[in-house]
Amino acid sequence: MRQAAITAAQRGHEVILCEKSGRLGGMLNSADDISFKKLMKQYKNALITQVGKAGIKVLLNTTVTPELVEQIAPDTLIAAIGGEALIPDIPGINGDSVYVAARDFGKGKEIGQKVVVVGGGLVGCEESIHYREQGKDVTILEMGDTLARDAWFLHLRATLMEMEKLDVKSCLNTRCTKITDKGVFAVDADGKEVFFEADTVVIAAGLRPRSDEAEALRFTAREFVRVGDCKECKRIYEATRTGYDAAVTI
Ligand SMILES: Cc1cc2nc3c(=O)[nH]c(=O)nc-3n(C[C@H](O)[C@H](O)[C@H](O)COP(=O)(O)OP(=O)(O)OC[C@H]3O[C@@H](n4cnc5c(N)ncnc54)[C@H](O)[C@@H]3O)c2cc1C
Known part of the structure; x- marks a missing residue:
């Protein structure tokens, strides 16, 4: 989610990043207290810093729904809403x-x-x-x-x-x-x-993608793409890669 937003903003798009919880980071926040995941925590913090620097408008405690998308009326909607525990x-x-x-x-x-x-x-x-x-x-x-x-x-x-x-x-x-x-x-x-x-x-x-929630958003914007765990629950590499790819092709 963060990578898609950063890359899109760096390419000149006006980006709004909506996050349902009160903090950015998603599943990467699970590394916060784990001794052998210090680098993962640093990586997450680096992404959050870049979000701040890229001029992205961040809306925390904001769940994206079809009604909200209609209100914001974006040209493109990148769904990066992750997966949920099985x-x-x-x-x-x-x-x-x-x-x-x-x-x-x-x-x-x-x-x-x-x-x-x-x-x-x-x-x-x-x-x-x-x-x-x-x-x-x-x-x-x-x-x-x-x-x-x-x-x-x-x-x-x-x-x-x-x-x-x-x-x-x-x-x-x-x-x-x-x-x-x-x-x-x-x-x-x-x-x-x-x-x-x-x-x-x-x-x-294990995890499964939040497919129903994502598909409910599919026709709310002219362009729609699912990235990260919301597309397929894998790892940080795939989430970053699919987020980047989406942002460079919109
Ligand atoms: C315990 C655990 C440990 C892991 N360890 C590793 C590891 O060591 N290395 C590795 O490569 N991968 C690891 N992973 C996998 C990795 O964390 C995920 O692949 C990656 O975080 C996916 O990023 P994402 O942005 O697609 O989804 P997420 O990180 O899940 O982020 C999705 C975000 O969307 C928000 N959201 C959900 N619904 C909405 C909505 N409707 N509106 C607005 N916001 C919404 C959520 O609150 C969340 O913040 C781990 C996963 C878990 C569960």
Whole structure:
């Protein structure tokens, strides 16, 4: 979102950047308290500084709706509204001990000493390292047979080495079936029911694009383009690239 706005403004367009929350940064704000993501935080802050310098009009606490677009009447609408956390339909998922990684960061929710992370993709693995660094007891439950399958090779090696060094426990081929205030029930590789005690259950089951919300905006401006996680939930590289490409072709 920020890259599309910056590039469009640098090319002479009059740009209005609307953000539903009270701060810019989107999912990059999830890096704020993570020791090994200092560079990500710096990158986010650099983008925010550039937004300020590029003369972009920023409207915070402003949700873009078809009515708002009609009122602003832009020539082009770049939808960069991101993705939302996938919340699996598991009994107990709305319990007080549940923390959804892509939704609850920055809200000051307390994480207990015994942590079970549901989902062993890159986000789940990085969450596990973060909590292990804080001395918590962490176990990852992953229903597939590999961890961090979404990471590129070097990132994968580094992540797995760090997890090993910190003694993060992980159970592959293990599907979470129920969450209670005492922990997580799961079915293991042999089809047996197993129980994992937990004070906090971290859900890291992936993201999905905010497609319906974006498509509701499609015909509100002459030109419309979806970028970043709102097009496909990937990484900063793809979000930046698609934002830049949109801004240079309008
Ligand atoms: C926990 C976590 C860790 C991650 N770590 C990494 C990492 O280490 N490296 C990496 O490359 N990628 C990482 N990612 C992915 C990366 O954060 C995203 O790919 C990237 O932030 C996508 O940028 P975006 O601008 O498309 O969407 P977002 O960052 O999601 O921004 C979308 C913004 O749109 C706002 N919004 C939503 N609806 C509206 C509306 N109707 N009107 C106005 N505003 C709206 C939201 O409030 C949000 O600020 C991580 C993701 C998560 C969840």
